[in-house]
């Protein structure tokens with residue numbers, strides 16, 4: 001297209017945006033770069049509009065329309081195979097649902113295993129009865145107990161797992177539950193039917209495919225499904241860190257921690273500067289800086305007596321972004337609720353604590369941080385009827401970010417979301433309309449702790 005035609009198209013485009021966006025969408029030819037705002041239908045933000053908020057967008061290009069093959073159907077499609085996603089998929093399947101799990105990496109565990117974020121935190125806190133009480137049970141305890149019983153993890157309170165062992169255990173548990181897995185497959189969109197997700201779109205080695213589902217679970221960590229579906233969320237910034245494993249560490253070293261493997265230690269490198277985890281340029285630049293800094297730090301360390309034989313075994317293959325999108329759910333748990341022993345009628349799990357912090361001007365030590373309840377509503381988006389959210393992107397306020405996204409809490413929300421998803425798929429009702437007392441009964445039967 002020459003410059004005059006291009007400009008004309010741009011002017012028409014701008015005029016059309018103001019009057020009839022739906023018409024405009026058809027008029028823009030595939031492959032033409034159109035300057036200006038990314039088109040949205042005014043109700044549901046799409047992925048492009050989302051990117052627009054976080055990156056400098058100089059225009060947009062319309063993708064040629066094409067037919068996407070529907071290759072599989074399942075009662076429940078779980079997006080993301082981290083701690084939350086595996087818990088959701090296994091627990092949905094154990095309730096009798098057919099389940100497909102879609103994971104963009106080629107292993108399970110997400111940040112836990114691939115991010116080398118090894119200790120499972122937030123399992124305990126101050127109880128009403130016991131001074132130091134276990135908040136979790138169910139799937140989380142099953143994973144932790146198995147890791148410990150086999151010598152694949154150290155530290156019974158907050159098991160610090162060997163990552164390959166955790167990957168094996170998650171894989172075996174998923175396989176035993178009969179969950180179908182799609183690795184190297186990236187969730188790239190959704191097809192909606194009114195307020196329901198009809199299909200989850202996935203990019204894989206044959207191009208784009210569609211998976212039909214009755215219910216979907218968003219366990220991508222980044223809230224991709226609820227973002228694609230157009231549900232409201234908050235985008236948060238956090239500092240990024242990169243964990244790594246060191247081999248050949250024979251002496252005790254304060255800069256790194258023990259793992260279950262002799263002479264293997266792990267450590268984390270990062271700065272306190274907050275990064276927008278949705279800005280892929282910023283994330284990539286930070287990842288580059290971390291990789292260079294860790295290598296150079298270890299080269300320096302080798303020059304110290306006692307550390308001559310250390311070497312970098314592995315820098316985490318999963319980038320250490322802590323939080324990005326957090327769902328604006330039907331009820332986001334607040335810091336106050338978590339501190340004041342709030343009891344929810346729709347409780348579906350409990351969380352422990354992680355680190356000391358300041359609350360109402362008072363320093364709260366680890367031993368004084370109460371365990372807290374997670375309500376079912378915090379897993380439910382405001383608009384999409386057949387979607388549940390689990391893991392670090394479920395609905396909680398900024399003040400409890402530190403506890404709410406720990407691995408154990410991710411598994412707890414995953415178990416609740418998966419169990420509820422199976423119920424919603426079986427009954428055909430919205431996720432918000434299931435019988436919550438029945439859900440609670442099923443969770444209790446699976447040893448999930450619900451009471452203080």
Ligand SMILES: Cc1cc2nc3c(=O)[nH]c(=O)nc-3n(C[C@H](O)[C@H](O)[C@H](O)COP(=O)(O)OP(=O)(O)OC[C@H]3O[C@@H](n4cnc5c(N)ncnc54)[C@H](O)[C@@H]3O)c2cc1C
Nearest residue numbers: 080082083084104110111121186187221320391392405407
């Ligand atoms: C540096 C760092 C240190 C931490 N330290 C600790 C700690 O010591 N203890 C602790 O308990 N917690 C810690 N955390 C927090 C904890 O690790 C995470 O919050 C938790 O593991 C998140 O689990 P998740 O399943 O919600 O998300 P994730 O682990 O992020 O899993 C999401 C999964 O979805 C997949 N995915 C994403 N997008 C797509 C897509 N489009 N299509 C398909 N799949 C997709 C990802 O590949 C991943 O497997 C730390 C986090 C970081 C970053």
